[in-house]
Amino acid sequence: MSARAVQSWSSRQWQSVSEGEELPPFDFPITVTRLVMAVAGTRDLYAVHHDPAVARRQGARDMFANTMFFQGLINRYLNDWGGPESYLRKLGISMRDQVCPGDTVTVKGQVTKKYERDGQKLVDLDVVIMRGEVLAVQAWATLELV
Amino acid sequence: MELAERVKDYIGQKAQPVPGADEVNLPMIRHWCEMVEDANPVYWDEEFARKSRFGRLISPPTMLHTWLFARWWQPDYLRQERGQDPLGVIYRTAEEMGYTANIAVSNEAEYLEPYGPEAGRIIGVRYISEVSPEKATRLGRGVFLTIVTECYTENDNRLVGINRMVLFKYRPNTGSGGQ
Numbered sequence: 001m002s003a004r005a006v007q008s009w010s011s012r013q014w015q016s017v018s019e020g021e022e023l024p025p026f027d028f029p030i031t032v033t034r035l036v037m038a039v040a041g042t043r044d045l046y047a048v049h050h051d052p053a054v055a056r057r058q059g060a061r062d063m064f065a066n067t068m069f070f071q072g073l074i075n076r077y078l079n080d081w082g083g084p085e086s087y088l089r090k091l092g093i094s095m096r097d098q099v100c101p102g103d104t105v106t107v108k109g110q111v112t113k114k115y116e117r118d119g120q121k122l123v124d125l126d127v128v129i130m131r132g133e134v135l136a137v138q139a140w141a142t143l144e145l146v
Numbered sequence: 147m148e149l150a151e152r153v154k155d156y157i158g159q160k161a162q163p164v165p166g167a168d169e170v171n172l173p174m175i176r177h178w179c180e181m182v183e184d185a186n187p188v189y190w191d192e193e194f195a196r197k198s199r200f201g202r203l204i205s206p207p208t209m210l211h212t213w214l215f216a217r218w219w220q221p222d223y224l225r226q227e228r229g230q231d232p233l234g235v236i237y238r239t240a241e242e243m244g245y246t247a248n249i250a251v252s253n254e255a256e257y258l259e260p261y262g263p264e265a266g267r268i269i270g271v272r273y274i275s276e277v278s279p280e281k282a283t284r285l286g287r288g289v290f291l292t293i294v295t296e297c298y299t300e301n302d303n304r305l306v307g308i309n310r311m312v313l314f315k316y317r318p319n320t321g322s323g324g325q
Contacts, residue, residue, distance in 0.1 A: 074208075
């Protein structure tokens, strides 16, 4: 067995968060391979997500990423910020434009509200996924913090 | 006649509970994590997960829809006849009206409780809560359907999530398939 550095994980404290706080943005390049991983990861085998000809017949530029891929990306983005003991309680997403191979997406988020409910320490966030200057996904989330 | 009128008896009617194809399992959780490069140790590191507030390895909450997918192929001898499904009636009627293309417009999910491999399969109880009048969009003319899915665990019957998806079913503008 090889020795490896054990990463120390800590979760963001709800007390330390303020409304209006912006999360660090991050970039994620989308390739054909990434969309194939999205098929493997989500099991969404609808042809528009892996067959460019079918996608174009339906009016899209190319094969495009599925909704669950973006749910997973936002789930990851919020846990990266909130830490491993944060838990996504609600996620709404609205698909505004398709994301195809060759695009790079940028995920950005901002805390809009901080409150407690039923013993849970919660924050609401607005999240967007941009494809360059184009809004690809608009999302709204509730994250439980510790 | 509009779709909503043709299928009005089926709107709001719940389908029989349908289990997803496979139990919540770690290999599929890892495939999902690879997709978005999610390093969260509550999906990867058993010891960390056990000491965490979740007490065990869990699934990304957003995987609910993946757990609910039916198989894309299965042997005939495993196929089960289900009774008349209100969602199936609505989809079939929509397709007969030429709304053959589908695109997810928006989705809102509430994740009520963490769940992991102890759940067994996820059982979905689905219904269509709303059907819009026909609308014109840049993709084509079509209808917006709101599909609600209540998600229960097989082993302890916990309601772990509720999903509301808006689907646009339409006649494509391009190609020769539309009218």
